[in-house]
Amino acid sequence: MKSRFVQIIPLLLILIIVLNCATNKVRQKSDANLELNTVQTNELTKKNAENLPFDYVTVTSIEKKWVDSVYNSMTVEERIGQLFMVAAYSNKDSAHIKSLDKLIDEQKIGGLIFFQGGPVRQAQMTNRFQERTKTPLFIGIDAEWGLSMRLDSVNRFPWNMTLGAIQDLKLIEEAGKQMALQSKKLGIHFNFAPVLDINTNPKNPIIGNRSFGEDKEKVTERAMALMNGLQSNGVFATGKHFPGHGATSSDSHYTLPVIDFSQEHIRDVELYPYKKLINKGLASVMVAHLEVPSFESRKGFPSSISNVIVTDLLKNELNFKGLIFTDALNMKGASNFKSPGDIDLAAFQAGNDILLFPENVPVAIQKIKEAYDQQLISEERLAYSVKKILQFKYKAGLNKYKPIDIQSIATTMNPPEMVALQNRLYENIxxxxxxxxxxxxxxxxxxxxxxxxxxxxxxxxxxxxxxxxxxxxxxxxxxxxxxxxxxxxxxxxxxxxxxxxxxxxxxxxxxxxxxxxxxxxxxxxxxxxxxxxxxxxxxxxxxxxxxxxxxxxxxxxxxxxxxxxxxxxxxxxxxxxxxxxxxxxxxxxxxxxxxxxNRLGFTHPHNVGVDELVLQRIDAIMQKAIGEKMTPGGQIVVARKGKVIYQKAFGFHTYDNQVMVKNSDIYDVASLTKIVSTLPNVMQLYDVKKVTLETKLGDMLPIFKGTDKENIIFKDLLSHYARLQAWIPFYKGTLNEEKKPSEKYYRKLYSEDFPFQVAENLYLRKDYQDSILSAIATSKLLPRKEYKYSDFTFIILKHFIENSTGKTLDELSEKNFYIKMGATNTLYNPLKKVDMSIIPPSEEDAYFRYQTIQGYVHDMTAAMEGGVGGHAGIFSNALDMAKIMQLFLQKGNYGGQQFFSSETFDIFNTCYYCPEGNRRGIGFDKPQLGKSGPTCGCASMTSFGHTGFTGTMAWADPDKELVYIFLSNRTYPNADKNLLSQNNIREDIQQVIYDAILPEN
Structure with missing residues (x-):
């Protein structure tokens, strides 16, 4: 007995070896369609090394172990359940949610495709369903132009055809990236995009704008860029609608469209983008419901259930190894052909991996199980698709599933980068x-x-x-x-x-x-x-x-x-x-x-290197200023690199909160007049050598000949370094004993002798302007030469400009600059052109004009000059002020015109007396040299601008290519306390702007 047993042992060993070999052959055959052999894998990996974000070919041992473990733990019914991706809506009622619960619990479905709803609701549903499923679910969405195609509260990307106009493919790739990042926040693994259809039929009722266009090369390039953006950022892309829906004249949602092209045409045109994208790592393909007679001879037979199209053409001829989805099986192009369950079975038998939007999952699973039991579907075939699905789930990170962070969705769904990208996209579209x-x-x-x-x-x-x-x-x-x-x-x-x-x-x-x-x-x-x-x-x-x-x-x-x-x-x-x-x-x-x-444009802050979230701190500063009654309201504009990145109106015209400030309202800009009206006109005169830095005041205006001011040179005059007094309250000399406007100087009605309107029903005699200039000429000089800000400088310059040109300053500024620049809201005496309702009042005057000052210049001397002063009188809004500061930033060039030479600007923007402690340029204010001054202390020394008494500021910085405008009526209802200045509101806002500039920008 012993010897016989010993003799049998070798036979048993041989039998075991034979059985193992047979088993291995079956296993190898079973896995052949799932995994390429090592040589094939290496070849394809090398081929796609540069553009294979999702390497669905290479399978690591750890990955295979997980896939096999999950697969082996499933019943046949559970494995079949993995083939189904069911429609889900986050805008439906609890009955819908419970119906999905049931499908997950009982049918063990493999995934969900979400349609209409909202991001938070969808995320909550996803967490709910993922928590109760045995095998983590695929989450997909048909979001060809981003989640907004299906969900509310998210930013919309352009249609594919709109993106088709873009020549910079990096922008489309960036769009894909942002779509992916947006999707990942909601736990989405598949975006059923890009559309690869070549829209050669302009009357196509279902593709149209969903296509990138009619040129196969251009469509392919753009689809590739979108795919790369999606897949390199963690979301699987799906090319559709295979083999090509662009030439159809009917809608597969309602009928079965016919693609009546030859095989050669389809291979050359419709399949062109598929070949290219598959070669570069396209993760999945969606097969359409189309009748394609040149490939599928059976009349009225949908491509989605055609073995010739799905297996022979897509899998074998195009060598596609990724996941294959059917188009929605509830569409009439499919459902009219076979009943629920039968259509699902036929689609799976044709070679599809995932059955999308089935009408009746229990019936479909039953039909496929019956076919499996009858060996119409082999274990080998079932394992091929299910293991591939599990492999993709592993690559999607579902082996280590984490719930969605619901709290972060509201604040992260529309990041600044995404809004900024929208600007760039349309600028290129x-x-x-x-x-x-x-x-x-x-x-x-x-x-x-x-x-x-x-x-x-x-x-x-x-x-x-x-x-x-x-x-x-x-x-x-x-x-x-x-x-x-x-x-x-x-x-x-x-x-x-x-x-x-x-x-x-x-x-x-x-x-x-x-x-x-x-x-x-x-x-x-x-x-x-x-x-x-x-x-x-x-x-x-x-x-x-x-x-x-x-x-x-x-x-x-x-x-x-x-x-x-x-x-x-x-x-x-x-x-x-x-x-x-x-x-x-x-x-x-x-x-x-x-x-x-070179006109100002508009863009998102991020596009010019500015952090939008930091910039938003401006709002709080302005709300504080308004809340503490430093000003009733105001306007702010910030521009960088020639683009407006912040434009807001705050508060009301007055503290009664009746009229809200709009961006189009116009303010009395006070001393900003000096640099936005008088100074550019002087620059033009400088260009034509009507004046030089060394020109003497006596030569500029005869009235100063023979006075102690005749030898003041132009450079000193505009640097506020000419020993001139700060100002003279000229208006006081025109008041009577009761400190009211004297009838000697004023009338209530206009006449030739009293032409200068200083307020409503108040007109000044015409010869008084000469008195102003005479008073300046005879005024005492300060005892020593030091920096002293003076309104006299620009009152003098107004008369110099008008004498030199024979035209009034308001006429010159309008014709020489404002009309040409499109600064049509910038003007003197605005009530001659606009309604008072868009002008915030500047003061309740109880010392000179005794009325509400609204639409008339606040500055008393400028009012006495008929509203047209060299130092005050301009009304404008913040955007127009930004245009003029941009003109300076561009050294005299704006809108294709050169208004004055760049050399002249450089001369005027020079601080000639900084060594003597005088920070001023020629007409421009410059940053402080010590602790206190007009800026936040953060502006460069090349920066320049001015501030105004009514609570205004205009500043530009060439180093940062920055323009900052602040307008307000802080003088309302009275100008006694300058709380705006005392609390450094303008300066603090300027500091925020500099803080918002991103590093290396």
Whole structure:
């Protein structure tokens, strides 16, 4: 017996070896479709080394161990459950949530695809479902242009076709990155994007704006960039709709569209982007419900359940090893063909891995289980897809699942970087397709009278407001064409804009009446047509011959409207190109470049190296100033690198809190007049050698000949280093014994002898201005030469300018600067042009004019000069003041014009007496040399500006390319206590601005 047993042992060992070999062969065969062998893996890894963010080919031993462990712990039904990704909504009721609970508990589904709802609600649902599932769930979302496609309260990215206009692919990759970061905050693993469809049918009812365009190369480049952005930041991308939905003329949600192209055409065009993206590591593909006769001979047979298309074409011919999703199985393109359960089974048998949006999961699982039991589906086939799903779950980090931090969602869903990116995207999207005689940008504002006409039924408010930020633009509205044309007769240029609701599938067609309006206006006027709609909408216009400028803005939202307005006035240049063809003239890839002419633009702080969150501290400082009655309200503008990054209005006109301050309101800017009116005019005179730094006052104005001031040189005069007194209260000499305006000097009504209005119903005699200058000429000089700020300097300069030019200062400033620069809200004596309601009052005067000073200059001497002083008198808003400071920052250049030479600016921005302790430049104030002064102490010594008595400040810093404007009426109701200055409000705000500049910026 013993010997026989010994003899049997070798036979048993041989049998065991044979059985092991057989088992290994089965296992190897089972795993063959899941894992490439080492050689294949190495080859593909090398091939995709640079662009394979999700290496779904290489499987580590730890990963394989986890996948096998989870797989082996499952029943067959649980494994089948992993194939299903079910629709979830965070805007539905508790019954919907409980129905999903049931599917997770009983059917062990593998994932959820979220649709409409909100981010917090979705995150709460995700945590709930992940907590109760045995195997962590895939979370997907169909968010082709970001989560806003499905969710509220999140920023919207442009449509794919809009992104298709961008030439800088890094921007699209950045968009993908931000989409991914946004998605990860909600525990999302799959974004069913990018769309790879080539939209060759302009009337495609379902793709359209979802496509990057009609050019296969351009579509591929942009889809690749978006994929890289998504996948390099932790979210799986899904190319769709395989094999290509761009040429369809029907919607697969409702029927089965036909792709009637040859195999050669489909391989050359529709499959082109798939080949490229698969080669660079595309994680997954979604198969569409299409009839493709050239590949699938069975009539009416959907591509999503075609083994020829899913397995032979996608998996074998294109060598795709990633996850394969069906398109939603509830869509009629699929559900009309087979009933629930049968369609799911057919889709799985065709080679799909994940069955998306099934109509009836229990029935579908039962059908697949029956097929499995009948060996119509092998264990090998089931393991292939389920293990692949588990492998992707491992790569998504679901082997170490962590709940979503709900608390952080509200504060992190729309980070500054994302908003900043929106600005950059639209600046690169806007496309100019026609620019006859270079009408864009509008340059010489003084030569044009511009009208604006709106078409379409959607909002245009931001666009019109932005246009008015650049020039005086008058809106003309009349439904009757003849009346409209009459109303436009006095205008030289007309900006027409067309606005339709910003929806991807909404109709954007121009009506025949709208086309007629465009054509008739264009026959008579120079027209710039701006269309905030999909490009295809313009194809309805039969001819563009009479239209001078045509701009495609693609979408009707705030960012697009800002960018188009900036483009029209040259703050940015056109960079976009058409992603699709409009007509024979405007074909795909057509787009003109326009000139940038150095006007202030608008952007997010982050784009110019400024921290938005730090900048927001300004709000608290202003609220403190208003709350403690340092000023009733105010305006602040901050610009950096030629871009406005902060523009806000605060508080009210007065402390009764009746009229809120708006950005368009205009303030008495007081002594800012010195540098925004008088000084630039003096610079022009300096350019033409009407004056030099050494010119003597006696030579500038004859009245100073023979006085002790005749030898004061120009440099000393403007440096406040000429021993002049600070001021003289001239008004007191015109009051009677009761300290009221004397009838000797004033009248209640205008006349030739009393032409200078100092307040309502108060006019000064015309010869008094000579008295002011005479009083300065005979005033005593200070005993020693030292820095002493004096209003006399700019009162003198006003008369010098007017004598030299033969024109009044207000006329010169308006014609030489304000009209040309589009600073149309900057003016003397504003009540001659604007309504008092937009001017905050500056004081309740109880010592001179005895009335509310509103719309009349606060400074008494400037009032006595008819409101036009060299030292005071200008009214403006903060944006206009920023334009003028930007002019200085750009050394005399603005809007394509050189107003004075850069050399002259440098001369005037020099502190000649700093060694003597005098910080002043030539006319400009400069940073303090000691502890106290006009700035926060953080501004560079190259910086310059001025402050004003009414609570104003304008400052620019070339080193940081920074402009800061502060306007207020702190003198209301009276100017006795300057709490604004005592509390360093303007300086503290300036400090915040410098603190907000990011390192290395």
């Amino acid at each position: 806007v496309t100019v397709v026609r620019n006859k005689a270079s009408i864009i940008p509008i340059k010489n504002l003084e030569k044009d009278k511009i009208a604006y006409v709106k078409l379409g039924d959607d909002s245009n408010g931001v666009f019109l407001e932005m246009l008015k930020n650049y020039a005086e633009v008058t809106e003309i509205s009349n439904s009757n064409l003849d009346s409209l044309l009459t109303d436009l007769s006095d205008y030289s240029k007309v900006i027409i804009s067309y606005h339709k609701a910003d929806g991807a599938w909404k109709k954007h067609d121009l009506s025949s009446e709208e086309i007629q309006k465009i054509n008739e206006i264009a026959k008579r006027k120079k027209v710039i047509l701006s269309c905030f709609v999909k490009p295809y909408a313009l194809s309805a216009i039969p001819s563009f011959e009479d239209i001078d400028g045509v701009i495609v803005g693609y979408q009707n939202n705030e960012m697009a409207q800002i960018a188009v307005a900036e483009l029209i006035f040259g703050a940015i240049q056109a960079k976009g190109k058409l992603p699709v063809s409009i007509n024979e003239e405007f074909k795909v890839n057509h787009g003109l470049t326009t000139e940038k002419i």
